[in-house]
Amino acid sequence: MSRWLRALFAAASLCVASVQAHAAAGQGTHAFVGVDVLPMDRDHRLARQTVVVADGRIIAVGPQDTVEIPADATRIAGEGRVLMPGLAEMHGHVPGGDDPAYVEDTLILYLANGVTLVRNMAGDPSHPALRARIEAGELDGPNLVLASPWLRGEDADAVAREIRAHHAAGFDLLKLGNIPVQAWPRMVETAGQVGMPFAGHIPDGVPLQDALTARQASIDHFDRYVEFLVPPGTDTGERDAGWFGSGWVQWVDRGRIGEAVSRTVAAGTWNVPTLTLVEHMASPESAESMLQWPEMRYVPATERERWRRAKREYAARDTFQPEAAGALVALRRDLLKALHDGGAPIALGSDAPQFFNVPGFSIHREMASMQTAGLTPYEVLVTGTRNAAHALGTPDAFGTIEVGRRADLILLADDPREDLTHVRNPMGVMADGRWWTREVLDARLDRIAERHAD
Ligand SMILES: [Zn+2]
Numbered sequence: 318m319s320r321w322l323r324a325l326f327a328a329a330s331l332c333v334a335s336v337q338a339h340a341a342a343g344q345g346t347h348a349f350v351g352v353d354v355l356p357m358d359r360d361h362r363l364a365r366q367t368v369v370v371a372d373g374r375i376i377a378v379g380p381q382d383t384v385e386i387p388a389d390a391t392r393i394a395g396e397g398r399v400l401m402p403g404l405a406e407m408h409g410h411v412p413g414g415d416d417p418a419y420v421e422d423t424l425i426l427y428l429a430n431g432v433t434l435v436r437n438m439a440g441d442p443s444h445p446a447l448r449a450r451i452e453a454g455e456l457d458g459p460n461l462v463l464a465s466p467w468l469r470g471e472d473a474d475a476v477a478r479e480i481r482a483h484h485a486a487g488f489d490l491l492k493l494g495n496i497p498v499q500a501w502p503r504m505v506e507t508a509g510q511v512g513m514p515f516a517g518h519i520p521d522g523v524p525l526q527d528a529l530t531a532r533q534a535s536i537d538h539f540d541r542y543v544e545f546l547v548p549p550g551t552d553t554g555e556r557d558a559g560w561f562g563s564g565w566v567q568w569v570d571r572g573r574i575g576e577a578v579s580r581t582v583a584a585g586t587w588n589v590p591t592l593t594l595v596e597h598m599a600s601p602e603s604a605e606s607m608l609q610w611p612e613m614r615y616v617p618a619t620e621r622e623r624w625r626r627a628k629r630e631y632a633a634r635d636t637f638q639p640e641a642a643g644a645l646v647a648l649r650r651d652l653l654k655a656l657h658d659g660g661a662p663i664a665l666g667s668d669a670p671q672f673f674n675v676p677g678f679s680i681h682r683e684m685a686s687m688q689t690a691g692l693t694p695y696e697v698l699v700t701g702t703r704n705a706a707h708a709l710g711t712p713d714a715f716g717t718i719e720v721g722r723r724a725d726l727i728l729l730a731d732d733p734r735e736d737l738t739h740v741r742n743p744m745g746v747m748a749d750g751r752w753w754t755r756e757v758l759d760a761r762l763d764r765i766a767e768r769h770a771d
Contacts (some may be wrong), residue, residue, distance in 0.1 A: 343454060344750040346371045348386045349728065352395025354378065356718040357402050357702045360695050362732065368400060370724040373750030378720060391752070393745065399732050401698070402716050403433025403459075403725035403748060404740070405705030406680050408537050408589045408666030411435060411461065414443030419617065422765045423676050424451070424458030426615055429758040430677030431740060433725035433748040434705060434715070436462040436666070438492055438517060438537065445487035452749070457761075459748050460725065462709060464492040464516065473503035480504065484511040490534065491515040498522035505531045514710070516587075525577070529584035535708060537589040537666065539649055546573045546648075559636030561595060566644045574652060578659035587708045589666035590653050592646075592686040597628075597673040599642035604628040604673075612678035614766040616670070624673050650690035657692055664708040665701035681741050694737045724750040 347370045354363040356378075367384035369377040377384050386392065406427060412420050420443075427435055437444060444463050451458040465483035468491060470476035476496050483491060491513050496504060501523050508515045514534035519525065525545040528536060536542075543562020546569040547553070558565045581588065597607065604625040607613075613621060631637050657663050667683035669676040680701070687697045706716030715723040726747040733740035746753045 344373050346387050346390040347393060347724075347747070347750070347752055348384075348390040349393045349395045349400050349726075350386065351381045352398050352400045352728070353732075354718050355399060355401040355698075355732070355734070357699065358717045358719065360734070362399070362734075365396075366400075367395075368718065368726075370726070370747065370750055373724055375718060375720055375722050375724050378718060393728070393752070395728070398744065399729040399739075400718065400726055401729065401733070401740075402702040402718055402722075403727050403746065404431050404665065404680055404701040405434040405436065405716070406432045406459075406666060406669065406677075407436045407535070407664040407701075407705055407708060408438050408591050408668050409435040409676065410439055410668075410670060411437045411441075411444065411447070413441035414447070418768075420447065421456065421458075422615070422768075423670070424456065425758070425761045425765065426676040426678070427459045428457065428677070428746050428748060428753060429762050430680060431727040431743045431746055432459055432677050432680055433727070433746065434460040434462065436464065436705075436709070438464045438668075440464050440466040440483070440488050440492060442466070442486065454751065457751075457753070460715075460723070462490070463488045464490050465513075467492050467494040468496050468504065469494065470496060470500060472497060473500040476500040476504050477507040480507045480511060480513065484513055489513070493517040493520065493533070496520050501527070501531075526580060529580050529586050532584060533586050535587035535589050535664065538591045538594060538668070539588065539652060542577060542652055543569060543645070543648070545577055546570060548573065557636055559634070559641075560598075560631070561645065561649075563634075563641050563645045564636030566641050566648060569648060571648075571651070574655050575659075577652070578655050578661055581656060581661040582659055585662070587662045587664050588653075588656055589664050590649065590687070591666050591668040591683070592649055592653065592690065593674055593679060593683045594668045594672055595642075595649060596646055596686055598631045598637070599639075599646050601639070607673050610673075610675075612675040614769060615678075615762065616675055617769055620670065627672060650686075653687065654691040657696065662704060662708065663700045664704050665697070681737070684737050684740070688737060693734075695734045697737060698733060698740070 349368040354366045365381045448461045450456040465488040516535040519528045519541040525541040551568045667679040669679045684697045703716040727743040728745040731739040
């Protein structure tokens with residue numbers, strides 16, 4: 318076959334497959350019949366239930382023999398399987414609009430891993446329209462919550478103008494990066510006026526306690542916690558605090574963790590730990606070996622090369638030598654456990670696609686890290702389901718299996734409370750009432766891998 322014919326054939330089969338995927342992804346009425354349900358409202362499992370979904374909502378949940386199945390419902394066999402709410406990636410990224418294929422692939426990678434909501438943590442002007450297309454069923458993807466582009470204003474006036482522009486453009490929350498410390502009070506004031514939460518990093522020069530007092534909605538990556546844990550008055554000399562405090566970790570007083578926890582609880586500020594972000598850069602595993610992980614086949618070569626270079630660059634930093642990097646990893650795990658046990662709210666997030674975090678796949682690595690830190694599998698699953706809805710200020714919208722909740726669901730072969738690996742490779746994924754079978758998702762994954770094959 319000539320190259321030209323092959324290209325034509327590939328284009329034609331792409332069209333057929335995409336029609337099929339979209340046909341499979343219409344809203345409508347579905348019934349999961351005879352399935353065991355993990356509602357995630359508390360730690361229990363309801364045997365042999367039927368769950369009916371219509372127009373994107375859960376409309377009935379009950380014992381199999383008591384729930385009437387609408388005549389037009391698509392029946393999904395649930396016997397011997399487990400249905401739970403879909404997972405939220407509360408610190409994820411969706412690319413900008415200049416490469417539509419990359420954007421669409423990223424959305425599929427999330428869905429294929431059971432991620433039914435992404436809180437996108439760095440906005441692009443294309444994102445509100447992208448979300449509208451997903452909601453209209455024109456594009457396959459998870460529910461999106463949209464942070465604005467990074468705030469970057471050089472002074473308070475500029476920051477205030479940016480906030481109003483992001484609000485008008487339809488973003489849901491503000492992504493905090495490094496605004497000048499002098500602009501902080503005005504940022505807090507303006508965000509309050511337009512009613513947008515602010516989240517992400519804590520700017521340089523703003524101490525943790527000020528972000529908490531200002532009711533920052535979420536602190537991601539445990540930003541500024543290390544600096545708080547170093548006792549005031551410690552002589553840090555000229556040494557930079559480094560990446561998430563790696564340069565100062567040697568001076569941490571663990572006796573201050575209790576105060577960090579109580580201040581966080583009092584503020585009600587969420588933490589999205591993104592443990593894997595630091596663990597991937599601190600691990601002794603070589604970048605070359607990490608790039609052999611199975612999910613790397615879905616990553617463009619340019620991105621893989623960026624990660625490989627980044628790991629080498631971090632390893633050369635004098636504030637990120639193995640001893641400090643290892644101490645930082647251990648501290649972050651202990652901090653997560655202390656915050657969680659102390660009642661501070663935690664939401665699941667891995668920061669995909671940063672540093673070896675392949676969208677969707679990385680949420681499972683993050684969950685494994687959280688379990689290593691001492692959370693039970695059930696507690697980890699709560700951070701990615703019910704807690705996500707609470708973190709977004711919409712506790713009744715999704716995150717549990719109850720009548721009225723948005724139909725964000727994953728169908729599993731086994732109970733993930735016994736083993737978190739059971740939440741990988743769901744047999745089917747429903748986001749906003751649209752249903753994708755494993756078969757459809759795998760076909761899409763195969764095509765993404767083909768595009769990136771060397
Ligand atoms: Zn990020």
